[in-house]
Amino acid sequence: MKHFIRTAFWIFTLFGCLLAIPTRLMEEPDSTFYTQKNLRVRPECITTALNCFHQEFDGTVREECEGPHGEIEDVLCLLKTKINARESAGHVLNNSTACACEQGSEVPFHDFLMGLQTLLWNNKELAKQP
Numbered sequence: 001m002k003h004f005i006r007t008a009f010w011i012f013t014l015f016g017c018l019l020a021i022p023t024r025l026m027e028e029p030d031s032t033f034y035t036q037k038n039l040r041v042r043p044e045c046i047t048t049a050l051n052c053f054h055q056e057f058d059g060t061v062r063e064e065c066e067g068p069h070g071e072i073e074d075v076l077c078l079l080k081t082k083i084n085a086r087e088s089a090g091h092v093l094n095n096s097t098a099c100a101c102e103q104g105s106e107v108p109f110h111d112f113l114m115g116l117q118t119l120l121w122n123n124k125e126l127a128k129q130p
Contacts, residue, residue: 045099052101
């Protein structure tokens with residue numbers, strides 16, 4: 001009986017308490033990323049906006065936020081697929097100053113992700129593409 005209680009105590013301690021301790025989210029407070037504003041206003045800038053997000057993910061995000069599960073590679077693959085599909089449909093990159101990546105504002109990472117989500121979800125052309 002003594003061994004049973006000791007075993008039960010250690011099982012509860014190790015599997016009950018240690019797994020319940022949350023890990024702290026590591027966020028750099030000074031990390032900012034360029035994101036486009038008003039992405040639905042200019043349909044001719046959608047491909048360029050996707051390319052801007054791709055460049056930002058491939059550069060700053062990869063450098064500052066790379067995780068062990070390869071999420072950034074998945075996003076880069078998705079963005080490249082969307083860009084290639086738009087280019088093959090005739091929507092090429094727009095080099096005008098109105099569509100330039102630097103026209104976007106610098107925002108924290110959460111707002112950067114929300115901007116990408118807004119771009120992908122709110123544009124019907126992108127929702128239909130693979």
